Amino acid sequence: HQEPREELGPRAGKRNARVGEEPLLLAELKPGRPHQFDWKSSCETWSVAFSPDGSWFAWSQGHCIVKLIPWPLEEQFIPKGFEAKSRSGKNETKGRGSPKEKTLDCGQIVWGLAFSPWPSPPSRKLWARHHPQVPDVSCLVLATGLNDGQIKIWEVQTGLLLLNLSGHQDVVRDLSFTPSGSLILVSASRDKTLRIWDLNKHGKQIQVLSGHLQWVYCCSISPDCSMLCSAAGEKSVFLWSMRSYTLIRKLEGHQSSVVSCDFSPDSALLVTASYDTNVIMWDPYTGERLRSLHHTQVDPAMDDSDVHISSLRSVCFSPEGLYLATVADDRLLRIWALELKTPIAFAPMTNGLCCTFFPHGGVIATGTRDGHVQFWTAPRVLSSLKHLCRKALRSFLTTYQVLALPIPKKMKEFLTYRTF
Secondary structure (H helix, E strand, C coil): CCCCCCEECCCCCCCCECCCCCCCEEEEEECCCCCCCCHHHHCCCCCEEECCCCCEEEEEEECCEEEEEECCCCHHHCCCCCCCCCCCCHHHHCCCCCCCCEEEECCCCEEEEEECCCCCCCHHHHHHHHCCCCCCCCCCEEEEEECCCCEEEEECCCCEEEEEECCCCCCEEEEEECCCCCCEEEEEECCCCEEEEEHHHCCEEEEEECCCCCCEEEEEECCCCCEEEEEECCCEEEEEECCCCCEEEEEECCCCCEEEEEECCCCCCEEEEECCCEEEEEECCCCEEEEEEECCCCCCCCCCCCHHHHCEEEEEECCCCCEEEEEECCCEEEEEECCCCCCCEEEECCCEEEEEECCCCCEEEEEECCCCEEEEECECCCCCHHHHHHHHHHCCCCHHHHHCCCCCHHHHHHHCCCCC
C-alpha cells in the first residue's frame, strides 16, 4: 500500500516579503493519507523544524508520523516565483546523490522535534558505534519527543533509528540541542522535569532538572550555550545554567501560563509567550523586563471579553535577530520588528500551533492543529552596521560586561537593547 504524496496548496507569486508587506503563502503541505481513526485526537502538527544548515525540513504530521523533506521543496511543487536558494552541495559531494524524502514512523504521537547542529564531527563516533560497516561520515540527527515519554534519535540521511532514550514519565513536549555541536540534548516533559542527555555517551542521561509545578511546554538553549530557558504551565519562566545545571533565576511578569520561549541569535534577549496574550522581551542576564508586545484583537467583531481568543501558542526570533513571529488563537500569524510595539504584518492562519524561521531568512514555517504545514514569506532586510556590531559583541559579552565598558551611556543602552 503506497501512501499518497503530500499536496502543495495555495501559492504566492513572490519569493520574499519586504518590510511592511503582508506575508504571502508560498506552499502548504497536507497529510497524504486518509484519517483512519478519530482525526481530532492525533493529527496535530505540534512541531516543525529546519535543520541548522537549511537543507532539511521536519514536520510532525500527526498520526505518529514525521516527514523529513529535503529543502528547498522539489521543483515540480514550487510555485512560480519561489526561487529558493539552491540546496547546499554537501549531500552531493558525498557521492550519495540527491537526498530523498523520508517517512519516520515513531509509533507514538510526536510532540517535539529538534535537529542536531550541522556539521557535527563528534557524531561520527555515534554513527560508527551503531553502524560499523558504514564509512566514517558526519551525521545529522533528528530527535523526536513522543507521547509515551520516549525520545527517538534518527539519522537524517538514511532514516535509520539510532537511539531510544527512556526516562520521562509523560509526554516529551519539546527538545533542544546545544548549538555548539556537542550533541547535548535537553528535553521538556509533562512529567514536570527537564532532562539532559549526552548522545556521544550512548544517550546517557546526565541531569534531571526539577522545580516546575506544571507541565513543561518549552525549552530553549541560548546560542552561546550558557543558559537554558524553560516554560511550564506557570506564570514564571525558569532560567538555568547550562554549565552547572542549576537554576539561575525565575522571571516573573506574565499573568497566565507561559507556553513558548526563544533566545535572540546573540543570546542578549529572551522572549516568552503566554496565554495572557502577551509576549515579554527580557534581558536574561539581569532578569529585567524590557518590553511587552500585546496581541490585541484585529477584528472588532470578535468578542474582546474572551481573553483566550488571543492566547499565544508560539514565538520565535528571525535568524538575524531583528524580527519576531508569533502564532495566536485569534487565527493570525504576526510579524514584529524588534523596535516597534505593534506588528508590521499579519497573515490569516487557522488553528496555528507552532512557527519557526528558515535559518537563512525569508521564510516562516507554521504548523496547525489539523496536521498542515504552511510556508510564508518573511521580511528580508540587510542588517544595519550598528546591529551587526551589537550582535557580534553581544555574542560573547554579558549585559554586565557591556555596562562595565568605558564607553558613552548611549552606546551601552544600544548594546543592551535598552533603546530600540
